[in-house]
Every structure is written in structure tokens, then in C-alpha cells.
Amino acid sequence: MSKTKEKNVSIKDVAKEASVSITTVSRILNNINYPVSNEARTRVEKAIKNLGYIPNKAAQNLRKNETRTIGLIVRDIGDPYFSEMAKGVTEKAAQLNYMAMVSDSNRNMDYELKYLDLMIRQGVKGIIISGGGIMEEEYQSELQKRVQDARRLGIKVVALSSQGIDLPLVTVDNIQIGKTVCNFFILNNYKKIAFIGGNEKVTTNYERLLGYKIALKEKGMEIDENLIINGQFTWEAGYETCKILFDRKREIDSIFCANDNIAIGVIRFLRENKIKIPNEVSLIGVGDIPIAQYTSPSLTTVKIPFNLIGNRAVELICSDENIEDSSIYFKTQLIVRESIKIPKIS
Amino acid sequence: MSKTKEKNVSIKDVAKEASVSITTVSRILNNINYPVSNEARTRVEKAIKNLGYIPNKAAQNLRKNETRTIGLIVRDIGDPYFSEMAKGVTEKAAQLNYMAMVSDSNRNMDYELKYLDLMIRQGVKGIIISGGGIMEEEYQSELQKRVQDARRLGIKVVALSSQGIDLPLVTVDNIQIGKTVCNFFILNNYKKIAFIGGNEKVTTNYERLLGYKIALKEKGMEIDENLIINGQFTWEAGYETCKILFDRKREIDSIFCANDNIAIGVIRFLRENKIKIPNEVSLIGVGDIPIAQYTSPSLTTVKIPFNLIGNRAVELICSDENIEDSSIYFKTQLIVRESIKIPKIS
């Protein structure tokens, strides 16, 4: 087997081999129903096979001034939240004959901006930003710049959570999620409902917490700031943050975890401290990541349709419609599992 | 904001704006230390800024006949095994200024081959195949063809598990893993060691099982086929397969799960059936996916350095060395957690 790259075989070589013009070859390759004589067609097809001709994407991209690639920016592909989104994206992209370029910012916002730049340079068809927005002026203004660059070049940008700037969204109603969870606790007679959040600068966290507060207010219940604590959207942080919460306050009968990862950390903490779930404390998460069914106890949570969201975002990008002004909200659903006691008997 | 794509600004426009030749612009852009007068340089830099010039990747790719992209094929990006690998890959790719194109075959081998074709057409620098090889002649021969196509075009192909064909590997010694786990059970006085595997046609499963059998033989212990069962590498399958195993045979004191996912399913099954881990049955998995620390009980497992593997595979592809003949094996390590009782008191 040869170790070095051979000369690329181009459409030209095929044309020569088949004794036709490159136009004819190109037509056979692309214009499905352009009239070409059977003779020529068979000769060309044979030549293609003989030479092992493979069309050069770079040339096509240049000529057509478009690539069939879409960019996806995630914060941590190892986090089920993002990998499920990525699944929805790559799946639909493949269906539509696109390729997905995935960049993992590792929760570093500078990287996130850098990857945006790279994707714009790559000339992707569109970019999907999948993490919750960061509520920081400088970041948002930098993001805004990129979005403008992208638009100028005809690159669509879609976000899967609100980013605090004007951007089409494919997402869920996070305030509603907060309300739903909190109301469910209240309905079942829980009185001391704690909130363990992720990064407090992230829009999704803010919105879920807001929903929690609204629900409490609507029922005339007091908002106890000692029951509210934020950290990060990870297992480790869920564990640590829960510890801080219980050091601070012990009378807690239920915990609203801003995502399932946090809930997993919380389960671990409670288990180590012999606090029974759901008998002493009930737990609800957000996301319904696949592992939520396999925790002990299994996790009550609000299902976010990651797959549909990823799918739809890709469709939006690959469609020809203008999407700058349209946002799409998917329904969520509370999935009741073992981590909550219903009805609560106090 | 304009809704339509404006005319792209090219190096030509910059040249005109700055009253220099495109050559000079190109030199300023690329040849870091090519001598250019300061005057020209500042004019060009200003023009670039004014016009919002962004280099066209497609043209660069065509001209230089190479892209700074690498392809990664995974079976299920939602599976921690693959998302962790993907993390290692995307991380290193970004460091080296490459972009990763990720395709998820959803464990469908036809898709896997199709994605290989697509990536070859894209003209990626290299392709990383991340799932265990399928021991099926037809598939392997199709795979072989793609690999040859790729090589002819100067595209490097690396696999992260043996594929049954001649391919450079960045991987771990799966037979050794099987031996390590089994020996650890034996050392601790376990007698009825079951094996719950994934897909029996996958090389990694085969190799881990082989290691298990070798270890038993070396200690003069009998291989009981009733203790061996295969299924899929997923939680659901782990659960179902474990059920079948226990229907078949009840005297089991330990289970070697071919990966951590399976172990998670097994934990669930045993818990539902009130079989205590590790008091009645001990458990060891393979992989050390992040969740392994957070299961109840936490999981004893063999750590596969996903991150290092992903990193190294990218380095291999992006380096200029020829790699066709070199494989790299990373060390693995047994991580002891709560799912095993040591020493076993019988």
C-alpha cells in the first residue's frame, strides 16, 4: 500500500478517460435529469469507477458558495444535557445530508466566542448555540458581534436557550418549568421547598428559579432565601451545594434541583448522610436525562425533549425560510418517579 | 438588519480598498514574517477591519488541498463511553486549530459506512472510528474498502478499538482488562463469577470475555457457560440481561460487567430484586464513566483513559508522521469503590 498521497483524480481526468467534456461529467454527477446519451453516461460511469473518482468538496463549496455543514457549540459534551442535544442535532443533520461540526467550550466563554469565529470562517450553513445564556454584559456584546458577522455572511444562528440577545430560539419555557415543579410540591403539601441551582449567571437557572418564586408567591407562601442556593450544573456541584444548604438549614422537606445532574449529586449527599429519599426529603430535577431512570431512587423530573429541540434547530437552519424572528417553544412534562412521595403524609 | 446575504468581501476588495495587490494582502494575512512596508501593512489592516473581511475557508481548502477538520464516528453520542471519547477528541482538535465533524451512527453499521464516505468526500484530514469492531466479514470488507479510499486520498484513519482489519489503534488492552477484573475477583475469594457482556459480535466484548476465560483457566477454575451471557452495551440491556442470567442461575457471588452501562442496569435489577450489593453480589464494570462515582453503590471499575485516547488519536492524525503501522496502548487501572466487598467473607 502506498504511503504517500497520490495525485487527486478530478472531473477532468474522468472526462478524458471517458472521452467527453467535463461538462458532461458534471451533468451526470449533478443534473439528475439532464439529457445525456446512454453511451456517454455508461462511459463516464465506468471511468468514475475505474479511476475511483471522488468529488472534491472544497471546490464545490467554493463554487456554490455554501457548505453542507452546521456548527454546534456545547459547553461539555460529557454532560448528558449536551450530549442529548448533540444527538438530536447530528441525527437530523445526517438525515438532511449535512455534517455537524461540534465544538466543546468546556464552559469557557472565551472559547465559546473563539469557536463561533472559527465556524463563521468555515462558512457553515448555520450555528447552534446550546448552553444557557450568560447574563454578563461584556459576553453578550461579544456574542452580539459574532451574530452580526454571521448574519452578514448569510449564516443562521439559533440558540437552544435564551441568550439575552436577539436570537431565534428553539427551547422550552424555563419559567413554566420552575412553576410546574414548585406547584407540584405545594400541591402535595410540601412546605419547606429548597432550590438548588446551577450557575446563577445562566439564564436557564435564573428562569427556573424565577418560576419557583412566582409559584410560591401565587400561593401566598413566603420565599425563604435560606432555602435557595446556587452552584454549578454538575454532579460534583450538586453534592457540594447540597452540603452547604443543609449546613445552613435543616428543616427541608423537598428540593427542586435546577437540573438532573445536580439532583444526582444531591442523591449522593443525602444517601451519605442517611437522609431518606423520598421519606424525609423529596426531590425533583429538570431534564430527564437518560440516567434519571437508573438512579436510586429513580428521579422525578421535568422532561425536556432534547431530541426534538436538536432536530428542529437543524431543520430551521437547513430550511430556506428566514428565521430571524421566529422562536419555537416545546412542551415539557413532569415525569413522576421514586424520588417524590405522593401524597405526602406529614 | 438586512435579511439577505450581502456580497462576500474577498481579498480582492481588501486589496482595492488598501490600494495594494492581492498578493500583498495575502502575505500580510499568512506569511507572518514576509517583509512588507509598514505603510502597506497598516492600510491593509485598516481595510480588513473596515470591510469586515473574513477569509474564505473553501477557497483556502481548495488551493491548499487540505482541510483543518477531522472526522469522528461514534455509535451513540448519548452514551458516556462515546461522549467522553468525543470530549478528548474535540478538545485536542481545538487546541491544534482543527474542527471535529461528529457523526453518530446510532449503532447502525450501514450508517457508519455512509458517514465514512461522507467524511472522505469532505476531505477531512483524518477519521477516528470510535466503536469496537464488528466481527462480521461483510462489514469488515466494506470498511476495508473505505480505508483504502481514504488512504489513497491521504486521509488518515485511526480506530479507538480493534476493528479486525489492519488499522492503527489508539486503545487499551481489553484482554488484559478481562484478566485483571477476573483475577481480582478470584484473589478475593469469589467463586461464582458471572460475565454480563455487550454485543457478542463486538471485538471489545469478545476480548474482555476472553480475558475472563483466560484468567479462570490460569487458576484452574472451571468455565461455566451458564454464568456467561451477552446482550448490549446499554443500561436497558444490562437490566434485561441480568434478569435472564438470574432466571438461569441463582448462585452468583460476583458479576463482571463488560462496561459500566451494563453495570448500571445490573445495579437497578439487583436493587429491585432486593439482592444486596456488595453483600450478596459484588460488581465490577469497565470504563469508569463519570457517573460510576455517583451510582448507589458507587461502582468498582477499570478506568479507561478516554480523554488521553481521544487526545492522542487527534495528535496522530494531525502530525505529519506516517502512522499506518503504529498502534498505541494506554494503561488501565482498577478503581475500587463500594460495589465490591473486600475481603469477601464467605
Add this chain to the structure above:
DNA sequence: TTGTATGCGTTATCAA
């Protein structure tokens, strides 16, 4: 039904 010629935006060669 077929072919010629042009240009997409770059980089690189060569000459000045």
C-alpha cells in the same frame, strides 16, 4: 445532446 470558457477566493510562482 455536447462542449467551451469563465469565475468562485486563495496561495504560490515568478518576475520586477
Add this chain to the structure above:
DNA sequence: TTGATAACGCATACAA
């Protein structure tokens, strides 16, 4: 220190 120009591989307008 600078610039004109060819070439990368392809799709397409136009001509035949």
C-alpha cells in the same frame, strides 16, 4: 518590497 498571473476542482452560462 511589490505585483501579475496561474492553478486548485467544480458548476454553469452560453454557444453549437
